[in-house]
Amino acid sequence: MKRINNHLPSLEHPNYHAGERALLNSVDCVILGFQGIELHVLLIRFPYEPFKGHWSLIGGFVTPDVDIDEAARITVKKMTGLSDVFMQQVYTFGDINRVPSERVITSCYFALIRIEPTLVTLTSTYEATWFPISQIPPLVYDHARMLDAALFNLRRKIRFQPVGFELLPEKFTMSELRNLYQSILGRELEKRNFTRKVLKMNILQKLREKDKLSSKKGSYLFRLNKKRYQFLLDKGFLFDM
Amino acid sequence: MKRINNHLPSLEHPNYHAGERALLNSVDCVILGFQGIELHVLLIRFPYEPFKGHWSLIGGFVTPDVDIDEAARITVKKMTGLSDVFMQQVYTFGDINRVPSERVITSCYFALIRIEPTLVTLTSTYEATWFPISQIPPLVYDHARMLDAALFNLRRKIRFQPVGFELLPEKFTMSELRNLYQSILGRELEKRNFTRKVLKMNILQKLREKDKLSSKKGSYLFRLNKKRYQFLLDKGFLFDM
DNA sequence: ACAAAAGTGTTTCTATTACACCCATGG
DNA sequence: CCATGGGTGTAATAGAAACACTTTTGT
Numbered sequence: 001m002k003r004i005n006n007h008l009p010s011l012e013h014p015n016y017h018a019g020e021r022a023l024l025n026s027v028d029c030v031i032l033g034f035q036g037i038e039l040h041v042l043l044i045r046f047p048y049e050p051f052k053g054h055w056s057l058i059g060g061f062v063t064p065d066v067d068i069d070e071a072a073r074i075t076v077k078k079m080t081g082l083s084d085v086f087m088q089q090v091y092t093f094g095d096i097n098r099v100p101s102e103r104v105i106t107s108c109y110f111a112l113i114r115i116e117p118t119l120v121t122l123t124s125t126y127e128a129t130w131f132p133i134s135q136i137p138p139l140v141y142d143h144a145r146m147l148d149a150a151l152f153n154l155r156r157k158i159r160f161q162p163v164g165f166e167l168l169p170e171k172f173t174m175s176e177l178r179n180l181y182q183s184i185l186g187r188e189l190e191k192r193n194f195t196r197k198v199l200k201m202n203i204l205q206k207l208r209e210k211d212k213l214s215s216k217k218g219s220y221l222f223r224l225n226k227k228r229y230q231f232l233l234d235k236g237f238l239f240d241m
Numbered sequence: 242m243k244r245i246n247n248h249l250p251s252l253e254h255p256n257y258h259a260g261e262r263a264l265l266n267s268v269d270c271v272i273l274g275f276q277g278i279e280l281h282v283l284l285i286r287f288p289y290e291p292f293k294g295h296w297s298l299i300g301g302f303v304t305p306d307v308d309i310d311e312a313a314r315i316t317v318k319k320m321t322g323l324s325d326v327f328m329q330q331v332y333t334f335g336d337i338n339r340v341p342s343e344r345v346i347t348s349c350y351f352a353l354i355r356i357e358p359t360l361v362t363l364t365s366t367y368e369a370t371w372f373p374i375s376q377i378p379p380l381v382y383d384h385a386r387m388l389d390a391a392l393f394n395l396r397r398k399i400r401f402q403p404v405g406f407e408l409l410p411e412k413f414t415m416s417e418l419r420n421l422y423q424s425i426l427g428r429e430l431e432k433r434n435f436t437r438k439v440l441k442m443n444i445l446q447k448l449r450e451k452d453k454l455s456s457k458k459g460s461y462l463f464r465l466n467k468k469r470y471q472f473l474l475d476k477g478f479l480f481d482m
Numbered sequence: 483a484c485a486a487a488a489g490t491g492t493t494t495c496t497a498t499t500a501c502a503c504c505c506a507t508g509g
Numbered sequence: 510c511c512a513t514g515g516g517t518g519t520a521a522t523a524g525a526a527a528c529a530c531t532t533t534t535g536t
Contacts, residue, residue: 016289017343020302022263025335025346048257061261064344068335092333092348094266094309102258103305105266105346107333156401175488192490193526215487217533416515433517434499456514457507 024104027072028059028143030090030150031079033115034167037179039133040115041147042079044126051140057147058128059106072109079122086112086166088157091149098142110150112166133183151184158184162203162229162239171221173211174198181241189241197241203229265345268313269300269384271331271391272320274356275408278420280374281356282388283320285367292381298388299369300347313350320363327353327407331387331394339383351391353407374424392425399425403444403470403480412462414452415439422482430482438482444470 031042046056060075062068069089076085087109094105113119121128131137136147158164164180178194198204205225210218272283287297301316303309310330317326328350335346354360362369372378377388398404405421419435439445446466451459 017265017345020265021305023266023303023305024258024261025264025266062264062335062346064262064264065337067337068333068346071335089332091330092309094303094312094348096306096308104258105303105309107335156397160397173488190526190528191488192528195489197525212534215533216535217486217488219488414515431499431501432515433501436516438498453507457509458505458513458515459507460515 024102025062025068026059026104026106027062027068027075028057028106028108028146029072029075029079029087030057030108030110030147031076031113032110032150032154032167033113033130034176034180034183035115035130035132037183039151039167039180039183040130041133041136042121042128043131043137043139044079044122044128046140047126054140055129055131055137056140057108057143058126062107068107069109072107072111076111076113079126079128080113081120082113086163088153090146090153093142093146106146108146108149110154112163114167114169116169155184155186159240160236160238161233165224165229171207171209171211171223173214173219173221175214175219177222185241194241201232201239203232265343266303266309267300267345267347268303268309268316269298269347269349269387270313270316270320270328271298271349271351271388272317272354273351273391273395273408274354274371275421275424276356276371276373278424280392280408280421280424281371282374282377283362283369284372284378284380285320285363285369287381288367295381296372296378297381298349298384299367303348309348310350313348313352317352317354320367320369321354322361323354327404329394329398331391334383334387347387349387349390351395353404355408355410357410396425396427400481401477401479402474406465406470412448412450412452412464414455414460414462416455416460418463426482435482442473442480444473 033040033042042058043055044058046052046054058075058079060071060078062071066074069087072087072089073083073085076087077083090108090110092105092107096103098104098106115130123129133147133151136144138144139147154163158181164177164184167180168176174195177198178189178191181194182189203225204222207221207223209221211221212218274281274283283299284296285299287293287295299316299320301312301319303312307315310328313328313330314324314326317328318324331349331351333346333348337344339345339347356371364370374388374392377385379385380388395404399422405418405425408421409417415436418439419430419432422435423430444466445463448462448464450462452462453459
């Protein structure tokens with residue numbers, strides 16, 4: 001409490017920025033993708049001592065000439081080659097000792113990407129690897145907390161806005177969609193009720209094609225009706241599963 | 242995109258913090274209280290040119306020796322004298338030019354406080370004033386955006402966790418509670434259904450006392466059953482109005 | 483012919499909404 | 510005695526949950 005005076009600008013100061021101490025700022029990105037029946041996170045091997053070789057989120061420092069959101073985008077682009085990725089700020093971690101060696105304030109973002117055959121990550125340099133969220137290895141610093149915060153945030157967000165489609169390919173089956181939701185929400189969703197609920201929203205277009213990979217019968221592919229989706233978003237609708 | 246190389250630590254650097262540029266960090270607090278039938282925000286007159294005299298949120302710089310959350314708490318304490326206030330980080334604003342004169346990264350928090358007769362704010366120095374959220378004056382910098390973000394956040398949060406009680410005195414009437422919810426959510430709530438829903442949760446204790454200020458008949462006072470409230474919180478329940 | 487996943491309808495139950503009247507009291 | 514806000518019950522509706530069987534086809 002003795003430090004209170006540092007925290008409101010003193011009235012005597014004509015330029016109240018002067019004399020304030022600057023701090024290091026960074027961004028860390030929880031890059032999420034969907035594979036099989038589970039959400040996955042992209043992790044790298046941390047390249048420096050004393051945590052060299054431990055698993056880590058992907059991050060970067062915020063330089064004076066980039067917006068903080070852009071810093072996050074640049075990090076994702078560097079790691080995956082992708083631009084125009086759905087991203088969202090999750091939380092800013094600013095405890096004094098969260099990084100032992102230095103005061104760093106880090107804003108955590110999540111990114112939702114489609115894992116496609118063409119996707120190339122920085123495997124050679126950083127051993128970038130996809131981990132299913134049920135099997136996350138120990139992470140450096142407070143990255144485990146960041147991951148938790150990102151997943152919590154995503155779970156909550158997905159109830160208001162079906163962002164899940166960002167994680168699926170353009171065409172997908174109802175089972176894939178349901179598996180995705182199950183993995184994000186961490187609980188089973190009844191097949192019939194799920195299908196009915198999703199279809200009632202009218203945001204999906206049923207295609208004539210079938211995907212025959214997952215079963216002998218084959219299952220119909222769907223595609224997101226982006227116009228309708230945007231319309232509902234603007235109305236701020238709920239997507240309660 | 243030319244700046245990508247700045248954004249992942251280069252592998253050659255043994256101490257990857259070295260050489261990074263530090264930035265100014267601050268916190269701004271949306272201090273919310275409830276008065277009459279409406280939410281109010283505490284604003285001050287900004288004390289420096291070129292915005293001297295314009296209305297502003299309350300903020301302060303983050304110094305190297307305080308956690309970012311603590312910086313926010315200190316700001317609230319300085320302004321209201323209150324500790325142990327319910328606070329929550331809302332969002333971090335980090336665009337390059339959000340403050341014209343300087344690059345500042347600002348984390349916005351909201352604080353929920355009880356406006357009580359004993360509450361003294363920094364009225365003399367900063368003209369601290371409560372504004373109803375329906376009548377907010379123009380604000381400096383991006384503070385209007387911050388306020389919007391804080392209210393958006395509160396509206397969403399209140400569906401998962403009935404944080405509204407932080408804004409009410411220990412004893413309150415059902416009408417006060419309903420008015421509060423109406424003001425936060427920005428829509429009318431049917432009296433009977435509201436009462437029923439709240440009571441069904443069993444988080445309120447009905448007292449024998451009546452408040453006679455608002456009507457001749459008087460209305461019963463209630464008090465939050467904190468044990469039950471905490472129990473439900475831990476279960477992560479919904480409080481859907 | 484059978485295994486494996488897809489697809490679909492109906493019933494039950496619960497929660498939400500909408501609605502109107504009596505109550506207690508101070509003036 | 511009446512104006513004011515407080516307080517309550519019920520019926521109608523909509524939405525969610527629970528449930529089991531048929532379809533298709535590759536092997």
